[in-house]
Amino acid sequence: MKENKSKYAVMGILSMGPMSGYDIKKRFEKSLSYFWSESYGQIYPILKNLAKQGLATRSIKKQTGKPDRHIYALTDKGRKALQEWMIQPVGRLIGRHEILLKLFFGHQVSLEDNIRQVEHFRELQSQKLKEIKATEEMLKAYYKDNPNLRYWLMTVRYGQYVNRAFLRWSKETLTELRRMEQEAE
Amino acid sequence: MKENKSKYAVMGILSMGPMSGYDIKKRFEKSLSYFWSESYGQIYPILKNLAKQGLATRSIKKQTGKPDRHIYALTDKGRKALQEWMIQPVGRLIGRHEILLKLFFGHQVSLEDNIRQVEHFRELQSQKLKEIKATEEMLKAYYKDNPNLRYWLMTVRYGQYVNRAFLRWSKETLTELRRMEQEAE
DNA sequence: TAGAGCATGTAATAGGTTACATGATTAG
DNA sequence: CTAATCATGTAACCTATTACATGCTCTA
Numbered sequence: 001m002k003e004n005k006s007k008y009a010v011m012g013i014l015s016m017g018p019m020s021g022y023d024i025k026k027r028f029e030k031s032l033s034y035f036w037s038e039s040y041g042q043i044y045p046i047l048k049n050l051a052k053q054g055l056a057t058r059s060i061k062k063q064t065g066k067p068d069r070h071i072y073a074l075t076d077k078g079r080k081a082l083q084e085w086m087i088q089p090v091g092r093l094i095g096r097h098e099i100l101l102k103l104f105f106g107h108q109v110s111l112e113d114n115i116r117q118v119e120h121f122r123e124l125q126s127q128k129l130k131e132i133k134a135t136e137e138m139l140k141a142y143y144k145d146n147p148n149l150r151y152w153l154m155t156v157r158y159g160q161y162v163n164r165a166f167l168r169w170s171k172e173t174l175t176e177l178r179r180m181e182q183e184a185e
Numbered sequence: 186m187k188e189n190k191s192k193y194a195v196m197g198i199l200s201m202g203p204m205s206g207y208d209i210k211k212r213f214e215k216s217l218s219y220f221w222s223e224s225y226g227q228i229y230p231i232l233k234n235l236a237k238q239g240l241a242t243r244s245i246k247k248q249t250g251k252p253d254r255h256i257y258a259l260t261d262k263g264r265k266a267l268q269e270w271m272i273q274p275v276g277r278l279i280g281r282h283e284i285l286l287k288l289f290f291g292h293q294v295s296l297e298d299n300i301r302q303v304e305h306f307r308e309l310q311s312q313k314l315k316e317i318k319a320t321e322e323m324l325k326a327y328y329k330d331n332p333n334l335r336y337w338l339m340t341v342r343y344g345q346y347v348n349r350a351f352l353r354w355s356k357e358t359l360t361e362l363r364r365m366e367q368e369a370e
Numbered sequence: 371t372a373g374a375g376c377a378t379g380t381a382a383t384a385g386g387t388t389a390c391a392t393g394a395t396t397a398g
Numbered sequence: 399c400t401a402a403t404c405a406t407g408t409a410a411c412c413t414a415t416t417a418c419a420t421g422c423t424c425t426a
Contacts, residue, residue: 005283006385012290022405032289035282039387044407065394067405079293086287087298089305092313095280097220098190100343102271104217105197106336108264113272114336120274128277151291151299154361158285158354165350169343176339191413207377224415229379250422252377 003085006038010046011074011082014056016148018073021047031139031152034132034159047072055081103173111181115174122170129163132156188270191223195231196259196267199241201333203258206232216324216337219317219344232257240266288358296366300359307355314348317341 013024021043028038047070050056055078061069074082099121106114136156143149198209206228213223232255235241240263246254259267284306291299321341328334 004385005281005286009286012286012293015290015293020405021407032286033279035280035285037279040407041387041389041409042385048407063404065404067393069405082290083294086290086294087302090283090287090302090309092309093280093282093284094218094222095220095278096190097278097343098275099278100220100340101190101194101197101217102275103336104340105200105267105271105333106339107333108197108200109268109271117272117275124275124277148290148292150361150365151288154291154358155285155289157357158282161350161354162347165346169346172342173339176335180335189413205377206379225379226381226415226417227413233379248377250376252421254377 003088006042007046007050008082008085009036009038010043011050011055011078014050014072014074015079015082018071020069020071022069031135032155034128034135035155050078054078111177111184115177115181118170118173118177122167122174125163125166125170129160129167132159132163136160188273191227192231192235193267193270194221194223195228196235196240196263196270199235199257199259200264200267203256205254205256207254216320217340219313219320220340235263239263296362296369300362300366303355303358303362307352307359310348310351310355314345314352317344317348321345 009028010024013019013027016027019027021040024043024047025038025040028036047056047058050072051058054075056072056074059071059073061071063069099117102117103114136153139149139152139156143152146152194213195209198204198212201212204212206225209228209232210223210225213221232241232243235257236243239260241257241259244256244258246256248254284302287302288299321338324334324337324341328337331337
């Protein structure tokens with residue numbers, strides 16, 4: 001069974017209510033950006049395909065001054081397909097961590113270069129942690145009574161746990177690199 | 186500047202010493218598997234290309250009974266290109282976390298389904314943590330006096346930090362999901 | 371005698387981003 | 399006046415995996 005995750009990601013967004021490809025992109029950026037993203041190049045063909053397979057319906061909303069909106073809505077068949085995918089156990093995640101690739105070969109450059117790299121990584125992650133916290137506040141304020149909220153907050157907490165792990169690791173690694181600098185003197 | 190990470194990953198492995206495409210695959214599997222992997226479909230064309238660009242040299246070692254080995258070695262130009270890439274600050278990592286995608290839409294399936302999913306995720310990660318510990322022991326034993334070892338152990342510790350974060354999050358999330366189950370009764 | 375390991379490589383396919391094309395409205 | 403927002407979509411291009419082709423040797 002071939003599973004195109006992007007397809008299910010789009011269907012998942014549609015499960016929140018009928019909307020357009022443009023709206024879907026917005027949702028990804030607003031609420032899922034720290035763990036998932038999709039480009040228009042994926043979204044529009046997927047929507048076309050969902051309609052063709054009877055997993056979603058399409059209706060056109062005319063607008064004046066702006067382009068027409070193509071509204072997609074999940075069908076029962078679509079919702080069932082989404083649910084079936086959701087209960088399949090997740091596979092292994094082999095994220096490609098560029099920082100580790102660079103550090104793995106750290107011996108090829110100077111200690112200062114490695115330190116600079118890890119410091120930059122720490123900055124990135126600390127920035128990201130702030131963004132996740134902002135997302136959390138936004139979700140709590142905007143979707144106070146949404147039945148999905150508790151699930152959304154679980155995903156937010158995941159981001160927080162992982163990012164704090166990144167920060168702790170950065171600190172420890174910088175200490176170690178600086179110790180190596182002193183040893184070399 | 187277009188940066189093909191796979192290319193630099195291969196060059197990084199070659200920085201440890203001359204070897205064949207087959208060896209390179211082995212190295213990825215043995216030491217980097219928990220944060221990076223490359224398939225033959227990537228490795229062989231990349232090696233061909235490195236030779237063409239003068240970043241590596243190729244020599245053939247004849248063998249009897251087995252296919253000949255094509256040994257690649259980084260040139261000075263290759264080593265410089267690798268170092269230049271290594272000091273470029275890393276970009277943002279947007280890993281696609283399938284478990285979060287599924288949980289984000291958790292409201293679409295039953296609480297038991299979500300619990301099963303997170304439990305399975307926890308099992309996966311706990312398995313992975315064991316593998317990382319095994320890799321750590323292997324590295325310490327095999328590469329005791331290798332100047333790269335301290336960098337390698339830093340990458341191993343990253344895996345441990347992140348995996349422990351996953352496990353803590355799983356525990357907390359399962360508690361929350363079970364609380365939701367009770368509230369529903 | 372079946373399967374794993376050694377060792378190279380290509381072709382087909384899937385998955386994903388970026389740039390382009392179009393064009394009106396609105397905010398700064 | 400410029401840039402952003404709204405809104406659709408395609409084409410070109412990267413990136414990556416999987417399956418296939420070949421064929422010998424060693425181990426269970």
